[in-house]
Amino acid sequence: MAGPLRIGIIGAARVATYAMIAPARARDDVVVAAVAARDPARARAYAETHGIGRVHDSYAALAADPDIDLVYVATPPAFHREQALLAIAAGKPVLVEKPFTRDPGEAEALLAAGRAAGVPVLEAMHSRLHALWPLIARVLPQIGAIRHVDAVFDVTVSTADAEFRWDAALGGGALMDLGIYPLAWVRAVAGEPLAVTMASMHRRRNADAAVSATLAIPGGVTARIAADMTAPRRASLTVTGSAGTLHVDNPLAPQLGHRVIVTTAAGTTEHVADGPGSYDAQLAAVIAHVRDGAPWPLAADDPLASMRAIAMVRAAAVEPGTGTIG
Structure with a gap:
């Protein structure tokens, strides 16, 4: 993969400002390239505030964007499964904010979908990294x-x-x-x-x-x-x-x-x-895993166990x- 890892954020969320945008700004091998939110006007304001170059009018459009390499899901947990599945369907690795899903059944289905598609599906459990x-x-x-x-x-x-x-x-x-x-x-x-x-x-x-x-x-x-x-x-x-x-x-x-x-x-x-x-450690681990094939520091089924x-x-x-x- 040439150039920086391009990340699209689903959800114009406060957590993304310190969990993704700030760590990404400190590196030259990753860029937050796009955002989408339920309210397009909010997404545009968020993008302007945080210097994000592209705004999509739907989550599906962001997931399908060929110029996005990884999707970060930063919405409330009730929506994690359906939004992460959009990324998986598009063949994109996905980092899902914690908690991973609403229940073990959703977590198991999401991890299984990632395995079937051959794409990493990760939980943003920053503390443990x-x-x-x-x-x-x-x-x-x-x-x-x-x-x-x-x-x-x-x-x-x-x-x-x-x-x-x-x-x-x-x-x-x-x-x-x-x-x-x-x-x-x-x-x-x-x-x-x-x-x-x-x-x-x-x-x-x-x-x-x-x-x-x-x-x-x-x-x-x-x-x-x-x-x-x-x-x-x-x-x-x-x-x-x-x-x-x-x-x-x-x-x-x-x-x-x-x-x-x-x-x-x-x-x-x-x-x-x-x-x-x-x-910062979490983003470094994501880049190493997605770009370089390095092992993810936590067990593959850790989101399900959680x-x-x-x-x-x-x-x-x-x-x-x-x-x-x-």
Whole structure:
């Protein structure tokens, strides 16, 4: 492929400004070349604001554009499957914002479509692509056999009427938008959950505002995850082992400051991972995978495993005082 990788964005979304447009501007081997939105006028304004050269009047037109090499889907999760399928049908690799889809069935169908077409279908799980995670893998054995994992991500989400994260029908809610990260961190260090032994959700407006769950993981490991869309920003991961503990401040976006603290009988050590920010690392991995055939850093079925974990929590969730809501 000669020249820069040309990316088309589906959805004139805020997330694309820091997850794709800003990282692309820092490189000379990629360019955001086109955008499409449900409202063409909004797409034109977005393109003008962010210096995007071409605006398409439909998502299908963007996917079919021969001058686009990869499609980035940045719309609410309710639309991910149908819009990613447009890219796959056009033979284009596609990067889908997290959460990948609404449920495991959609995720499985989307990955199968990509395999059948021979095109990469990737989830934008930026957090897991930072150099922090190889560092965690190196120091984790120091704490012995894992016994328990605790992972939390809270952040106050705007209550504006247009904020889709307060609409479960669009794929919003604390579990889908925030809880996907603590689940990913737990899965990364301890493996896929076998069962959810307890889960609770607190609803507000048209979605779950907060979620917490206790998981059973192979080997007798337990885990707790929590996420809250009404609480101050907090992101942390704590792993308790037979010989010590590992604590991570800010596994979400380590480029904003992080620490890995390992405590054992030998004492306490503190570590920091060097390298590009998580969104920069994500774009670099996309380019290497799509252009150069480099392995994708995560398992090919990771988006499906992520949606299965989310579905397990949702199915077990109870709202205090009201009964099951899963």
